Amino acid sequence: MSLEQRELRLGFIPLTDCAPLAAARELGFFEAEGLSVTLSREASWANIRDKVAMGALDGAHMLGPLPLAVSLGVSGQAAPMVAPLALNQHGAAITVSTELAEAMRALDPQAMAARPCTAAPLKALIDKRRAEGAPPLIFAVVFPFSSHNYLLRYWMAAAGIDPDRDVQVVVVPPPRMNARLAAGEIDGFCAGAPWNDAAVAAGGAEILVHAAEIWRCGADKVLGLRADWARDKPLTLRALLRALLKAGAWCDSPEGRAELPELLAGGAYLDVPSPVVARALGQGEEAIVFHRFAASFPWRSHAVWFLTQMRRWGQIGADIDIPAAAEAVYRPDLYRAAAAEAGVPAPLVDEKVDGLHAGDWTLDEATAPIAMGPDLFFDGRAFDAAQPDRYLAGFEIARR
């Protein structure tokens, strides 16, 4: 059968986790599926959102919470969207100015040396600054509906910092984080790779904690598409997903790891020197994962986690049916259809409980057993998507 559409326009933001899209384009995975894909580098998540919603792009590299927020009508004009594939795990980090890190270290050197670094020294500093009448510290995230915003808030709140009252959280585009940090306009930020390592390379910044340390194998970016597009073009969608699954596997292969820095460094993608891109791909536990550990599977439980954080911070009300919203947007069924054709093992369950596995484990409820990574949260909590209300009730700091 022939594809409904051969020529696609896909959007991306200059971040390391656009790698599966870049690799599929540069190594011919799209072509092998009969697709001719133009990648469009976009300046903002709002552009990505609006262009996909309005059909100027067929799909895009998206923040995991974005298709949920757009579908619910809380970001831009409401438009039903789907996420049939995740693009990565890990890569984000919380980076602060050297000045802030030193001030935190002076108050609590032990906690600053511990791994993972908690926000306890930051809490101590905030209390001290308040007593001195100093203005609140300013932290930047990349978008209100982002894993970065939620991870930063989760990390702070675990130490008793209320991110809405004790600090100021602002939005800054990832490529500008470093300049604003250097100018002293922000004190820290949470953003994706390679921008944390780029700030460190430029001097005057320090990475405090990686996303992988806050939530191992946690949710990050997805492929987002309009729901009607996905419904009307099932063959094209499957071809697109097959290409991205193969590209993701290549990105995780030794060959891919070796070649990605050069591939992504150029002006067409990140426009960041390749040694910085290489460092930001990470090593060992903190490495960005594209394919292993079922990293490309759009876990419905991840959608539920994002939605619980949206409610926790007052972005959505208690009237939103969280399981229904997750089910409409995150589409493991679409993933499985494409994975079967691509010969990639796929989970047979839509949800998993996170925070239970301290080491590697095997997911047997899959078309073939899948080697999985640890999934702990740094504060030891477990997350069961079947009980979002109970999970939310467990947080002391929340808007409700």
Add this chain to the structure above:
Amino acid sequence: MRVLIIDPDEARAALVAEGLSEVDPLEVTRAPSFEAIEADLARLSPDVIVIACESPDRDTLESLKEASQANPRPVVMFVDRSTPGLAEAAVTAGVAAYVVDGLAPGRVRPVLEVAMSRFAVMQQMRADLEKARADLASRKTIERAKGLLMKARGLDEDAAYRALRKLAMDNGRPLAAVAADLIAFAGVLKGDDT
């Protein structure tokens, strides 16, 4: 009505501002980026912010709604949900608008329409300029390739041009591309790559 235009392309921002002066008595402020105007935002208190889509500031602008608790500012939203097609056309034209909540959609529309048409004018001008440059460059390439053929094969100018055109037609490729290849190959034969 107070309009703030954020566009890194100053010439285009000027063009939009000029167009708006005809629409209505408006107070127009221009800025190359949101950062450049951020400190003055409360004083300016714009009713409409028109922003170029290629500017990375849209995400920051959208978050103002979230930050309004800590720092009171106008509530902004993407333009006019009541007019179907307007937002699509605007984004396609490369411009987005943020509007203070409660402003009548009818008042925003002419502003956005001016911005869209001025953006289109600028885009056309840029495209024309680019094409003129490309045409000039390809004419120079063809001249050079012709020169190489004349020298290597002892052809006159017409014959060299015909040979080049035949090569292009046989390969189904543009004349300038074939000429560029020929120059590159000639370079390799002469050993320019070492």
